[in-house]
Amino acid sequence: MPDLSQYFPITDPTLIFFVVLLIILFAPIIMGRLRIPHLIGMVLAGIIVGKYGLNILNRDDSFELFGHVGLYYIMFLAGLEMDLEGLKKNRVRVGFFGILTFVLPFLLTFWSSNVLLNLSIPASLMLGCMMASNTLIAYPIVGRYGLQRHTASTLSVGSSMISLFLALVVLAAIVNSTSGTGGIFWLLFLAKIIAFCIIMILLIPRLVRWFLRKYSDSVMQFIFVLSILFFSAALSGYIGLEGIFGAFFAGLVLNRFIPKISPLMNRIEFIGNALFIPYFLIGVGMLINIRLLFHGGAVLMIMICLVVFGTLGKALAAYGTTAFFRMPRLGGDLMFGLTSAHAAGAIAIVMVGIELETSPGQTLLNNAVLNGVVLMILCTCIISSVVTENSARKIRLREKETPTIHNVGDDEKFLVAVKYPEYADNLMSLAMLMRNPRLNRGLIALNVVYDDVNALKNQQEGRRLLEHIKDYCSAADVQVQTQVRLATNIANGIKHAFREYQASEIIMGLHFHPEVTKSFWGQFTQSLYNGLNRQIIIARIKQPLNTLRKIIVAVPSRAEYEPGFNRWLERLTRMARNLDCRIEFHGRNESLELIREFIVNRHPNTRAEYVEMKHWNELPELASSIKDDHIFVVVTARQGTISYKNALERLPQEIEQHFNGRSIMIVYPDQYGESMEHMTFAQPQHTEERSAYDWIKDKISRLRR
Numbered sequence: 001m002p003d004l005s006q007y008f009p010i011t012d013p014t015l016i017f018f019v020v021l022l023i024i025l026f027a028p029i030i031m032g033r034l035r036i037p038h039l040i041g042m043v044l045a046g047i048i049v050g051k052y053g054l055n056i057l058n059r060d061d062s063f064e065l066f067g068h069v070g071l072y073y074i075m076f077l078a079g080l081e082m083d084l085e086g087l088k089k090n091r092v093r094v095g096f097f098g099i100l101t102f103v104l105p106f107l108l109t110f111w112s113s114n115v116l117l118n119l120s121i122p123a124s125l126m127l128g129c130m131m132a133s134n135t136l137i138a139y140p141i142v143g144r145y146g147l148q149r150h151t152a153s154t155l156s157v158g159s160s161m162i163s164l165f166l167a168l169v170v171l172a173a174i175v176n177s178t179s180g181t182g183g184i185f186w187l188l189f190l191a192k193i194i195a196f197c198i199i200m201i202l203l204i205p206r207l208v209r210w211f212l213r214k215y216s217d218s219v220m221q222f223i224f225v226l227s228i229l230f231f232s233a234a235l236s237g238y239i240g241l242e243g244i245f246g247a248f249f250a251g252l253v254l255n256r257f258i259p260k261i262s263p264l265m266n267r268i269e270f271i272g273n274a275l276f277i278p279y280f281l282i283g284v285g286m287l288i289n290i291r292l293l294f295h296g297g298a299v300l301m302i303m304i305c306l307v308v309f310g311t312l313g314k315a316l317a318a319y320g321t322t323a324f325f326r327m328p329r330l331g332g333d334l335m336f337g338l339t340s341a342h343a344a345g346a347i348a349i350v351m352v353g354i355e356l357e358t359s360p361g362q363t364l365l366n367n368a369v370l371n372g373v374v375l376m377i378l379c380t381c382i383i384s385s386v387v388t389e390n391s392a393r394k395i396r397l398r399e400k401e402t403p404t405i406h407n408v409g410d411d412e413k414f415l416v417a418v419k420y421p422e423y424a425d426n427l428m429s430l431a432m433l434m435r436n437p438r439l440n441r442g443l444i445a446l447n448v449v450y451d452d453v454n455a456l457k458n459q460q461e462g463r464r465l466l467e468h469i470k471d472y473c474s475a476a477d478v479q480v481q482t483q484v485r486l487a488t489n490i491a492n493g494i495k496h497a498f499r500e501y502q503a504s505e506i507i508m509g510l511h512f513h514p515e516v517t518k519s520f521w522g523q524f525t526q527s528l529y530n531g532l533n534r535q536i537i538i539a540r541i542k543q544p545l546n547t548l549r550k551i552i553v554a555v556p557s558r559a560e561y562e563p564g565f566n567r568w569l570e571r572l573t574r575m576a577r578n579l580d581c582r583i584e585f586h587g588r589n590e591s592l593e594l595i596r597e598f599i600v601n602r603h604p605n606t607r608a609e610y611v612e613m614k615h616w617n618e619l620p621e622l623a624s625s626i627k628d629d630h631i632f633v634v635v636t637a638r639q640g641t642i643s644y645k646n647a648l649e650r651l652p653q654e655i656e657q658h659f660n661g662r663s664i665m666i667v668y669p670d671q672y673g674e675s676m677e678h679m680t681f682a683q684p685q686h687t688e689e690r691s692a693y694d695w696i697k698d699k700i701s702r703l704r705r
Contacts, residue, residue: 009051009058016057019049024278040385042278043378046285053290063283070280071135071343072247073272076229078136078157079251080258080268083149084580085605087158090151097155097321098162101339104320105313106132106167112309117302122174123364126353129174130373131310133167134160135244135343137281137381138388140273142338145392149605152331152395155321156338161248163339168241171349175356192239196246200232200253208257209547209629216425216544218475222267228254242348256580257546261432263475264546284343288378289371302372307379314340330395337388342380346373412436415444415503417494421465423509425472426541431507432478433545433578434571442479444501445469448493451486459484491528498532505567506532510540510666533671535564537571542663543628548581552626553633554619555587558643560594564670568635569595572667573603586613586622616647623658631663641671 010016023045031041049056087094109131113124142153176185211224229250236246258265315336322332350373353365414431418424424445431443447462449455466482473480481501487493498506506528528536553572559565576583583606585595592610599608613619619634626632636651637644655664 009055011058011060013060013062016060016062019057020279020282023049023282024275027278040382042281043285043288043381046282047288047290047378048285049282050286050288052286052288057286059283059286063279063286066276066279067283068243068280070272070276070278070283071244072229072233073276074136074139074280075244075247076251077143077269077272078139078160079248079253080255080265081143081148081260082157082252082255083154083605084252084255085607086149086151086154089605090154090158093321093325094155094158095162096324097317097335098159099166100321101134101159101314101317102132102163102166104317105310106170108309108313109306112305116305119369120358120364122177122358123353123369125174126171126349126364127306127369129167129171130342130346130349131306131313133164133342133346133349134314134339135341135346136160136338137341137343138338138384140277141385141388141392142334143269143273145396147334147392147395150331150334150395151327152334153338156335159335160339161245164245165241167349168245171352172240175352189240193241196235196239196241199235200249204228204232204250204253205257208254212257212547213543218263218267221264225254225258225264225268259433259546259578259580261435261437261476261478261578262429262546263472266476284377284381287347288374290375290378298368299371299375302369303375303379306372306376310342310376311340311380311383330391330398333387333391334395337384337386337391340380340387341384342377346377411504412439413441413444413501413503413505415446415494415498415501415506417446417448417506417508418465418469419447420509421468423541424465424469426545427507427509427539428469428472428480429545430537430539430541430575432473432476433575434507435478436574442481443473444497444503445473445480445482446485446494446497447483448485448487448490448497450490451488455486459486494528495532498534503534505535505537505670507537507539510538510664535567535571535670536668537568538666538668540664541631542661545631546579548579548629548631548663550581550627550630551576551579551583551633552622552630553583553585553587553635554613554622555585555591555595555635556616556637556643556645556648557588557591559587559635559637559669560591561642562637562669562671565594566598568667568669569598570602572633573599573606573608576608577603577606582607582609584609584611586611586618588613616645619647620654620658623662626659626662628662631665632659633665633667635667635669638668638671 010019023042027041027045028038031038047053050059106128110124110128113119113127114121117124119127136157139157142148142150147153172185172189208224208228212221215221215224229247232246232250232253233243234246236249237243258268318336318339319332321327321335322329350365350370354363354367354370356364358364412435414435416427416431418427428443428445435441435443445466447466449458449462462484466484470480470482483497485493485497487496494506494508497503508528551572572583585592585608587595589612592612596608596610599606622632634651634655636648651666
């Protein structure tokens with residue numbers, strides 16, 4: 001038999017990376033067949049291939065690098081996907097759970113370490129800090145079940161940051177008492193925290209908004225986001241709060257700039273889940289030495305005390321919070337699962353104790369404690385993954401069993417009419433923000449060209465544009481159907497495609513090329529909205545949608561009587577939720593009351609405001625309150641409908657005069673009746689942009705001059 005031991009452990013970086021990729025590829029397949037959470041599979045694979053297992057891989061510097069990146073990524077995604085509005089509304093529960101999930105494990109672990117393990121008070125305090133904090137190692141499971149915005153997830157993530165912060169402060173106090181630096185340390189520590197908050201809260205958002213407005217390249221935006229992540233982690237480590245705290249804080253800062261449904265978010269999640277996070281989990285597994293369980297009782301005793309009393313404290317905190325606030329039991333299961341794991345953060349804290357000298361040649365913690373902590377990490381990771389997986393599955397199944405109210409717009413199928421390449425991405429992003437991801441329906445991108453002598457050339461340009469749109473939508477994991485259509489009349493071409501695809505609404509750009517036509521609506525828009533009775537959204541977007549801070553909506557009186565009232569309200573509210581920005585409605589009190597009721601019942605976490613607008617003539621006054629990072633939405637109406645008023649005829653002039661240079665959106669809601677192609681003599685066949693009365697009025701005013 002040939003001796004294969006000479007080839008192991010593998011030290012070549014290329015082969016190490018190859019083996020890691022094989023583990024990432026096959027571990028989920030094997031664990032799926034065994035009905036074991038994938039995260040545990042990564043850790044177990046690390047144990048097997050590490051030096052304490054079959055010694056196949058050498059734990060080189062790549063595991064150190066990717067391990068830190070993976071841990072930061074988990075915390076960053078937790079902050080990035082957190083429901084900030086839900087966090088604000090649950091701030092009392094988050095604070096209660098955060099303090100409880102710190103105090104109970106801290107006290108129980110301190111007592112067991114001091115009384116049962118006979119460790120010194122400083123050493124027991126350090127182990128208490130370690131078990132009071134936790135790592136959201138099971139958070140990817142929550143993401144896989146789509147429960148990132150569930151109340152239990154919000155409480156778990158928020159409380160994890162509170163407990164981590166308190167643990168790091170106590171750890172700093174222990175180190176300070178040992179080194180004896182006194183009050184100078186605390187003054188410097190406080191000054192660093194204040195400087196960190198100023199940079200992250202005041203400066204970084206302005207920098208992010210400027211960069212996203214100026215540069216639209218997907219690679220540049222991704223690199224920029226990662227730069228912010230690691231800058232925040234490094235800055236946090238410098239002030240003594242560990243990089244994981246800074247990574248989470250960076251996620252909170254960037255939360256509202258990166259919508260959940262966007263190509264940028266898809267890239268961030270893909271890279272993390274495909275490479276960095278699995279690399280981190282495998283690296284954690286390579287640190288674990290199972291053989292230590294069979295070599296002496298000291299290590300085993302330390303592991304048992306940490307697992308039992310630390311996990312008991314986390315369980316008491318989770319179920320105590322759910323009982324106190326009368327939350328569902330499954331929510332407590334999920335909270336316990338998410339907050340019970342300990343990983344690299346525990347290693348970091350115990351390494352501080354290993355390196356901290358209390359006397360010459362004597363450190364605060366010894367190697368037996370280190371080995372016990374490493375084994376504790378394996379046990380708590382298994383407990384956390386299993387509990388989180390089971391509770392998340394039960395929550396999702398219970399939601400499916402619970403009867404739900406018929407959602408508004410279950411027939412939704414967006415048709416996006418695109419023509420100009422510089423406008424296409426924004427229109428597709430708008431459709432993604434408004435669509436319902438649970439319906440999992442794709443978008444339709446349509447390019448209509450005139451059937452004339454330039455038809456062949458225009459078709460080729462249209463196909464190139466639609467290929468770009470396919471790439472753009474696939475980056476956000478959104479399906480899209482495309483069609484280049486020949487037509488002698490653009491409006492008819494769009495209407496025919498609308499019927500063929502059985503679309504529910506149209507999104508299109510507002511004409512902005514004066515050399516084509518001087519008309520505000522362009523060449524065919526009026527014909528289109530007069531020829532269809534379904535919702536049409538016309539948008540002029542001057543900056544990236546993810547940099548918007550407020551949506552201002554002007555609602556005409558009697559808009560609630562239109563059949564499309566709920567549809568446009570659902571779309572705008574969904575857009576505000578995905579962008580995590582405020583939405584402000586201006587209209588009559590009767591309309592605002594119904595809007596408020598709709599939002600409270602269907603989207604309670606939306607940051608909505610309601611301002612009375614007694615008369616439509618107040619519309620120009622809104623111009624002074626609209627800033628560059630706002631979008632102004634006008635809900636208008638077709639002539640002859642319930643909410644139509646003569647003042648709407650002045651809309652083009654008012655927009656050009658008062659809202660020039662601003663991002664605007666004009667909504668034509670659904671109307672009653674069949675297709676408006678089957679009209680009677682009493683119905684308007686065509687509406688000019690400017691009435692004859694306006695033309696006469698302009699002539700008279702010129703003569704007076």
